[in-house]
């Protein structure tokens with residue numbers, strides 16, 4: 001109480017010196033006492049923080065170490081076994097290739113890896129299992145691949161150390177580069193993911209390929225979207241591709257330019273494939289045919305975009321098995337890369353092909369075919385196409401691929417969707433009337 005009074009009511013003159021001195025002593029004492037307490041507390045907090053941080057960094061390092069899905073002797077053995085070609089000696093098709101497939105747990109990656117493995121080529125997959133769409137589907141694809149002896153590493157193509165290690169362990173003859181951020185309209189929501197995978201990831205991969213000895217030949221997925229606002233039909237490889245309508249298209253177009261520089265400077269053999277709206281079993285849930293199927297079965301409405309003046313949108317939908325043939329044909333005909341030690345030793349092939357079906361179908365027709373195979377009527381909301389990067393139609397001229405790769409699509413949309421629906425129903429275990437998809 002006294003202390004409080006002292007503080008609140010200053011001393012009268014005459015008392016001031018003694019009382020001030022006493023008060024000062026008290027204050028100094030209090031101050032010293034609280035400073036030393038604070039000092040001790042501060043010391044304690046610093047010690048706690050330091051030990052927390054070092055513990056945290058230990059946890060981080062060790063969890064990285066333990067969570068790392070690559071490295072070690074066992075891992076290397078798995079890689080070598082998966083990469084080893086298994087064609088019978090003296091086989092007419094030659095000794096077999098060792099192919100690194102990026103995006104191996106993706107839709108096209110899984111189908112191509114299986115096809116390569118089935119004909120006796122060695123395949124190692126890499127995939128980052130990101131959550132752009134349900135990762136459990138990607139994991140199921142990985143299990144399918146594992147059951148056929150294809151090992152898929154969980155890793156990112158932006159990880160240069162991992163790629164260098166892979167080329168250290170296996171002298172891959174080919175890289176089938178399918179890892180990418182896909183989807184035309186999602187580019188407005190998450191532009192950075194397109195730069196990360198389709199630009200930065202591509203460059204990291206090309207760096208690893210140009211440093212590898214021997215250098216592999218590279219076949220990679222470009223896209224029909226590079227034709228952008230081109231309205232000359234059908235789309236031919238030599239048509240202009242400098243008017244992309246979406247960031248996705250722009251990153252794929254950039255990929256074509258970037259791969260060209262690596263071909264020019266380092267002698268990497270490059271084949272870019274412009275895929276046209278690929279569909280089929282084990283497909284991508286973000287694509288229209290897949291999400292329409294899910295919604296139709298769940299009794300939910302679907303949104304059907306329509307172009308200007310009520311013109312229907314159309315796509316040159318291409319069935320996965322045809323695309324696989326185009327990819328394998330490209331790998332088989334890819335000439336060798338010519339560089340060693342990161343230096344070009346001569347000109348190497350640089351090719352671009354359309355892989356389409358060359359018979360566009362409108363989106364309402366796609367819906368009708370699905371209704372027929374699902375035996376359920378769709379609830380359609382027809383709306384004008386928003387300005388989100390979509391193009392009104394695509395139509396591939398495939399003469400070049402036919403001539404140079406022997407590419408010849410054989411599956412029309414009706415047959416292809418029938419196969420897709422069969423897979424969908426078996427995979428998701430749909431029984432009519434169930435809403436549990």
Ligand SMILES: O=C(O)[C@H]1O[C@H](OP(=O)(O)OP(=O)(O)OC[C@H]2O[C@@H](n3ccc(=O)[nH]c3=O)[C@H](O)[C@@H]2O)[C@H](O)[C@@H](O)[C@H]1O
Nearest residue numbers: 182183184223224225275276277287288303304305313390
């Ligand atoms: O060829 C490609 O290079 C690209 O093909 C694919 O893109 P797209 O051709 O746009 O396929 P997709 O989304 O199935 O839409 C199909 C149609 O349905 C319309 N569409 C779509 C969604 C919807 O809700 N409603 C609708 O009408 C839509 O307007 C369109 O007309 C790949 O996703 C892409 O990654 C890339 O590989």
